[in-house]
Amino acid sequence: MASFKTVMKSGHPPTLFAAFLYFDFCFAIWVLNGAMGPFITETYGLSPAQTGFMISLPILAGAIMRFPLGVLAQYIGRKNAALTEMGVIVLAMAYGFFFVSSYNDVLAMGVLLGIAGASFGVALSLGSGWFPPEHKGLAMGIAGAGNSGTVLAVLFAPPLAQAYGWQAVYGFAGIVMLVPIAVMLLLAKEPPDCHEQTFKQHISCLFTKDGWAFSLIYIITFGGFIGLSNFLPTFFHEQFAVTKVEAGRLTMLAALMGSGIRIVGGYFADRMGGVLVLSVVLLAAIGSFLALTSTPSLMMTTILFMVCFAALGAGNGALFQLVPLRWPNNTAVAGSMIGEIGALGGAILPNVMGLSKQYAGGFAPGFVIYAVFAAGVLGCLALWQRRWVGTWVGPRGKVLAKEPAEAVPMRPATA
Secondary structure (H helix, E strand, C coil), rough: CCHHHHHHCCCHHHHHHHHHHHHHHHHHHHHHHCHHHHHHHHCCCCHHHHHHHHHHHHHHHHHHHHHHHHEEEEEHHHHHHHHHHHHHHHHHHHHHHHHHCHHHHHHHHHHHHHHHHHHHHHHHHHHHEEEEEEEHHHHHHHHHHHHHHHHHHHHHHHHHHHHHHHHHHHHHHHHHCCCCCHHHHHHHHCCCCCCCCCCHHHCCCCCCCCHHHHHHHHHHHHHHHHHHHHHHHHHHHHHHHCCCHHHHHHHHHHHHHHHHHHHHHHHHHHCCCHHHHHHHHHHHHHHHHHHCCCCHHHHHHHHHHHHHHHHHHHHHHHHHHHHHHHCCCCCHHHHHHHHHHHHHHHHHHHHHHHHHCCCCCCCCCCCCHHHHHHHHHHHHHHHHHHHECCEEECCHHHCCCCCCCCHCCCCCCCC
């Protein structure tokens, strides 16, 4: 079992750090409206359904933008794509600071926040591109731990919104975005794992069954993570009548678990197999969702969310241990496509929870729907892995032992 130091020596740690920071700050900006949800709801007197839609819009916009950014990165380079995206984000934050003054403006701002959500596939591919296949799970877990940006958002946005007004938070966000831009310019190097391919080859993952199978799993793991991260401040504020700032702190506890455990998920996926780890964490997520339907106390609810987020975070890391094994030559595009579909699941969740509260009087039906969906995906995973093992991945989802993953012939694209 390779030590952490050995793993780092096999790649380029400065690029990995730059990719992590890039994703971390982008993620924080992506979830700003969710972190400030109680403030925006109070300002415009929104219904639960309107709040759910407002929170889901950045997720939806970010999901749609992920795949195009991933394709662009294959042509101009992942470092250049990241710098371009961050520059546009700074301009978007200026719009939020100077021009947002109505609910419709908030919705427009939600679309602009989606630009930050497009960073996923580029960040993970940039960070892991220097590392060999047997260590990509851990490298992707470290880069993907940038979803800890949720913690930054829910920790700092509510008190800043309370002190200076929630519109001012966009201005603060634009200023701090200069930090990852500087780090990317100074430390990151374009990985050497790029391959000359046609556009059709770049997007081939769109036409494979495996691509859609990965996407369904990611709807549960990442969709659940991002959807709940955005909705929890509103959930805690409405369900338990805690203050807006306290709701943000409670959300931080859950989100911190999901972010840190992502690295652990990638680490154990490298050693035990991504399929095995995914099976375990899906079972844990299902149990957590069902337990939350009983409306436990505030303390028990917080603990259950921490368990749930830990499972979802580990699942995110485990899934992306498998992605570069299945698509070694176009990981950025495949990761962006899977991230796009997975994020769409996150956009659905706040709407489901808002509608559940408005029409059923509580959030339990929303949790049940997600638990049932997760159980269905878990059953499908048991069938899918029979076709995967021996074709492009080893038992339980480990790297094939006899030959490098890059040398394994891919299955023909199927409808």
